[in-house]
Amino acid sequence: MNKLFLFLSCCIFTANTYAQSIVSETEIGESESAVSPKLIAIIPEPVSLMKKAGTFTLPENVSIQASKSADLKQSIEFLSQRITTATGKSVSTPVSVTHPTIKLILNTHEDAQLGLEGYKLNVNPTQIVITANKPAGIFWGVQSLIQLFPAEIESKELVANVKWKAPCVDVIDYPKLGWRGLMFDVARHFFTKQEVKQFIDDMVRYKFNLLHLHLADDEGWRIEIKGLPKLTELGAWSVKKVGTFGDFIPPTADEPRTYGGFYTQEDIKELVQYAKERFVNILPEIDVPGHSLAIIASYPELSCTPDAVNYKVRSGEKIMDWSRGAPPLALVDNTLCPANEKVYVFLDSVLTQVAKLFPFEYIHMGGDEAPHNFWEKNEQIKALMQREGLKTMPQVQAYFEKRVEQIVISKGKKFMGWDEILEGGVSPTAAVMSWRGMKYGIQAANDKHNVVMSPTDFAYLDYMQADVITEPKVYASLRLNKAYQFNPIPASANAKYIIGGQANLWTEQIFNFRQVQYMVWPRAFAISESVWSPIEKKNWTNFVERTEEQFKRLDLAEVKYSPAIYDPIISVKRSPDKQLMIELTPEIDGLEIYYSFDNSTPDRFYPKYTSALVPPKDASMLRIITYKGKQPIGRLISLPITDLQKRAR
Incomplete structure (x- = not known):
């Protein structure tokens, strides 16, 4: 029996x-x-x-x-x-x-x-x-x-x-991919050595094995380089600002530059060893030629622009005009000068030390979002173009990237950059991290470049994960169910050259480590399953059930996470007769939404949402809450009607 x-x-x-x-x-x-x-x-x-x-x-x-x-x-x-x-x-x-x-x-x-x-x-x-x-x-x-x-x-x-x-x-x-990464931006805001260790501890729970450290940007240089002391004396520090990053008032000359920090070389060795003991490699990123204001504030002679002697590390004020899209127009020149030989001497010094500190086979050299408007009017750049037969600014950047790659190779490492490095022509040996969707990764893989897929569509963890009323405002959203759709090996790509996938956490709007955790989890659950598990095993309903069980574990481990899956997706439109119509769509099954327009706090005895809502004529506030059975499970969300009317426009 x-x-x-x-x-x-x-x-x-x-x-x-x-x-x-x-x-x-x-x-x-x-x-x-x-x-x-x-x-x-x-x-x-x-x-x-x-x-x-x-x-x-x-x-x-x-x-x-x-x-x-x-x-x-x-x-x-x-x-x-x-x-x-x-x-x-x-x-x-x-x-x-x-x-x-x-x-x-x-x-x-x-x-x-x-x-x-x-x-x-x-x-x-x-x-x-x-x-x-x-x-x-x-x-x-x-x-x-x-x-x-x-x-x-x-x-x-x-x-x-x-x-x-x-x-x-x-x-x-066993894993689907050997490179299963999370990128942690420690440049926009500095996070301590202990916080990086906690980040590693959190990621290995779910079998991530690659920590991509974004170590340099306009807002800070985060690694000690011997012989170049100004990088950490000047480049690691800014004026502390709190609020919405990007909209800060430019600091005055007398405001103290005491916000920031950096890792000593001993700190880096300790982090590398800590990661190694947990079967994690660390990929260092030094982002050039754009995103280099911290370098230029330290060593202005590396710029194409004489005014660079007056530049300071960014504290969150506006320095780019994105109105025409990427690449942006720079309001200050945050680029290294491709026509300046001192730049390559500088990078050789930096990469000599970076290569010794990080045993991982790749060094990431950025290459993204480099503005060209200051280059276009620079006489050194014009002379470089004539000498090298370069016709366009992307070709100027390609010249830079190829020279940087040779420096990386001379240190016994492999070169990797963001997908913009493809634009002006790239060395056959360069590896590509595809972030602007999947298409550049597909193109690069089919051209026999090693590729790591990290597309904004599915894997940008700095994006809002719920309604803007509940989140620090970012220009885009990424719900959990969208992240779960990530397939790092699309059918149209040469799978042999897709070496991995990862999610990226940029920290412009993230001021503390608890918010780091909130932004990473649970969306990194979806990414971990995308890069480890067979695609035929994916099942959204089952994944949600397992995610809810993991929430209990994160609570006990004292790891913060987002409860956004319990918040409805809020969309507004106008009916043919111009009435405002509000639709509330649960992200997961088994939820019921209750609401009020009378400024009181709804519970499950209030009206239940069943179809699009039309606000009463004089209502000023919609409040909603989500229940699972008899238990409130979503956040109480208060939505001013004036805000909803703006969305409808």
């Missing part, structure tokens, strides 16, 4: 369209249903997950046994710390024991299916076993194991009265 039951369970699993299945009470037994998680909520979705009968219970004394324990030190320490902190159980790592609680095994003969980062996870009623070819696979297997235990295992303090059980499963898992 038991064998028949198991056979039927396997058949049911095989017929399922996605691996993360909701476990029925008949499958796990009546007595266990109250303590076992009904939803196996691993993010990113594993390649294969089979639910088996029964559960595993952590004993009072947990033994972790590892083959080649020195190679698995980080996985052992991570797992031990997580178990002891939340459960209070003791953990030991004996060299040999008859039946260890958890076994971590490096394969003596490599499993070709698993590659460098894959793993197998087997949870049985009496033992847990994780196997992999490499230590990274064990580490990622441990992240999945942690997500099988109750959410309280994420707690930073002892949690009482929890039954520490995990469902019995067999998991086979």
